[in-house]
Amino acid sequence: MVNKVTVKDLVCYYGNKCVLNLLNIQIMKNEILNIIGPANSGKTTFLRTLNRMNEYNLLYSYDGKIYLDGKNIFTMKVEQLRRRISMLFAMPTPFPMSIYDNIVYAPKHLKLIKSKAEQNIIVERVLKDVSLWDEVKDRLNWPAMKISGGQQQRLCIARVLAINPEVILFDEPCSGLDPISTAKVEQTMLRLKQKYTIVFVTNNVKQAFRIGDRTAFFFMGELIEINNTKQLFHSPNNKKTADYITGRFG
Amino acid sequence: MKINPKLSQQLSYCILFLVTICAITPVVFIFFLIIKNGVPNLTIKFLTSMTKDGGIFPAIIGTFTIVVCSIIIVFPVGVFAAIYLNEYAKRNLLTRLIKLAIVNLAGIPSVVYGLFGLSIFVMFCKLGVSIISGALTLSIMELPVIITTARNALNNVPYSFREASLALGMSRWQTVKYIVLPNAMPGILTGTILSIARISGETAPILFTAAAFYVPHLPHSIFDQVMTLPYHLYITSTQVPCVSKTILFGTALTLLIIVLTISLFAIIARLYFRRHRKW
Numbered sequence: 390m391v392n393k394v395t396v397k398d399l400v401c402y403y404g405n406k407c408v409l410n411l412l413n414i415q416i417m418k419n420e421i422l423n424i425i426g427p428a429n430s431g432k433t434t435f436l437r438t439l440n441r442m443n444e445y446n447l448l449y450s451y452d453g454k455i456y457l458d459g460k461n462i463f464t465m466k467v468e469q470l471r472r473r474i475s476m477l478f479a480m481p482t483p484f485p486m487s488i489y490d491n492i493v494y495a496p497k498h499l500k501l502i503k504s505k506a507e508q509n510i511i512v513e514r515v516l517k518d519v520s521l522w523d524e525v526k527d528r529l530n531w532p533a534m535k536i537s538g539g540q541q542q543r544l545c546i547a548r549v550l551a552i553n554p555e556v557i558l559f560d561e562p563c564s565g566l567d568p569i570s571t572a573k574v575e576q577t578m579l580r581l582k583q584k585y586t587i588v589f590v591t592n593n594v595k596q597a598f599r600i601g602d603r604t605a606f607f608f609m610g611e612l613i614e615i616n617n618t619k620q621l622f623h624s625p626n627n628k629k630t631a632d633y634i635t636g637r638f639g
Numbered sequence: 640m641k642i643n644p645k646l647s648q649q650l651s652y653c654i655l656f657l658v659t660i661c662a663i664t665p666v667v668f669i670f671f672l673i674i675k676n677g678v679p680n681l682t683i684k685f686l687t688s689m690t691k692d693g694g695i696f697p698a699i700i701g702t703f704t705i706v707v708c709s710i711i712i713v714f715p716v717g718v719f720a721a722i723y724l725n726e727y728a729k730r731n732l733l734t735r736l737i738k739l740a741i742v743n744l745a746g747i748p749s750v751v752y753g754l755f756g757l758s759i760f761v762m763f764c765k766l767g768v769s770i771i772s773g774a775l776t777l778s779i780m781e782l783p784v785i786i787t788t789a790r791n792a793l794n795n796v797p798y799s800f801r802e803a804s805l806a807l808g809m810s811r812w813q814t815v816k817y818i819v820l821p822n823a824m825p826g827i828l829t830g831t832i833l834s835i836a837r838i839s840g841e842t843a844p845i846l847f848t849a850a851a852f853y854v855p856h857l858p859h860s861i862f863d864q865v866m867t868l869p870y871h872l873y874i875t876s877t878q879v880p881c882v883s884k885t886i887l888f889g890t891a892l893t894l895l896i897i898v899l900t901i902s903l904f905a906i907i908a909r910l911y912f913r914r915h916r917k918w
Contacts, residue, residue, distance in 0.1 A: 390852070399756065418754035440806065440807060442802065442805065447729065447730065468808050468809070468810050469808070471805065471806055471807065471808040472807075473809030475806055475807060475808070476806040477806075478799065478802065478803065480799065480805075482797075482799040482800065482803040484800060484803070484804075484818060485800075485916045494807070494817070495804075495808065495809060496806075498809060498813055498817060499807075499808060499809070506860060545803070548803075549806075549807065552807055552808055
């Protein structure tokens with residue numbers, strides 16, 4: 390296993406409140422790393438620190454280092470970083486454009502693709518990657534906001550794939566979806582593991598068990614335990630972890 | 640006392656309906672009056688001949704150029720200022736003061752802008768009484784309105800669109816240019832349409848800065864004085880004796896038509912942006 394992202398002594402604050410305390414974590418290449426924990430445990434803060442989405446919040450401050458392939462992410466150009474570590478949000482956020490334009494939006498303006506033919510190839514490839522192609526191939530010029538919520542979320546994954554990132558951060562991507570759509574998103578993630586590294590924040594413990602290679606349990610801004618998913622679920626070392634995954638709290 | 644729900648429903652419906660009628664009656668009445676009295680006078684000769692032949696052509700040209708010039712100035716400045724304030728400016732005391740100042744600027748009487756324009760553009764910048772002085776004065780008057788409506792329109796674009804775009808590696812400016820601005824455009828243009836109407840009808844700001852009582856020729860450049868429709872209307876109705884009423888109403892009707900024509904461009908642009916936005 391190759392190390393993809395290394396987090397060293399990360400501390401995050403909102404104002405004076407410490408929301409992540411001395412976090413050390415390693416994310417391997419081509420794994421799905423689950424992050425579970427109750428509300429307010431710093432999961433989302435951690436995720437948004439990885440691609441520096443928190444920096445627009447004036448209250449936010451951090452200390453510590455994060456390396457992507459050995460390079461400090463805080464000294465990288467932020468646009469460059471987000472092309473390599475992209476993100477998917479809890480609610481589907483298609484732009485008010487056609488399905489097709491949603492996908493080619495970023496690659497086109499980032500000048501990753503030149504010809505129209507190349508665009509078509511990418512659209513087909515990424516839609517097939519999220520198994521949405523058969524559902525929408527006849528209506529690519531439809532407004533993206535007219536398709537169902539589950540389809541929208543998969544479209545958003547496709548949109549992320551179109552810029553070909555290395556790491557994809559999923560911030561509770563199934564929280565608003567029905568079970569069938571959830572299953573489709575999960576299948577997609579398992580397939581994407583071949584090519585991408587995935588960090589997956591979820592509130593759904595069962596879902597974490599189903600898809601993650603390793604699982605990290607956060608509680609009150611601290612990493613309580615990180616282990617192989619099966620091991621963590623079957624024999625947690627910490628009592629808090631055990632309580633959380635068995636549903637005694639949280 | 641308890642009123643039964645059905646009755647209160649009908650009562651509130653009636654009140655709302657009556658208030659709406661009250662609100663639109665004066666407008667309808669004004670339109671009716673102007674059109675009824677103005678249309679007979681709206682001949683080609685009246686519209687295209689010079690003032691000495693009883694026409695209002697110079698005033699039409701004057702109003703049109705001043706309004707177009709000031710929109711050309713105020714639209715980009717206002718929209719860019721709004722983008723800066725909304726998308727880039729840090730939320731500190733200074734920006735809060737600026738925002739407060741902008742809101743307050745909208746409440747200043749227009750004649751004060753006129754005097755300001757006189758002292759700054761006409762005298763200090765030595766632009767003289769001219770189209771450009773008038774246009775600049777009107778621009779400054781409309782700036783707070785454009786900035787405020789543009790900021791509202793920008794605010795109405797969901798924050799999640801910005802985050803989604805940024806997460807794809809787009810820069811902030813690219814996000815504004817390709818996502819935020821196109822979606823805010825219909826709202827911004829609505830503000831612009833209202834501004835056009837207000838600018839066209841204003842007399843006080845151009846009284847000292849651009850308008851002339853009588854100019855025997857058409858303006859040669861933007862540094863010339865011009866006659867304008869609202870000022871012409873004011874002069875002919877108050878200062879010139881024995882002017883036929885139909886001429887006054889004809890002038891008023893022409894002003895209305897010009898406002899509608901210029902607004903039409905903005906309305907068409909707004910339609911274009913609405914079509915391209917696929918909600």
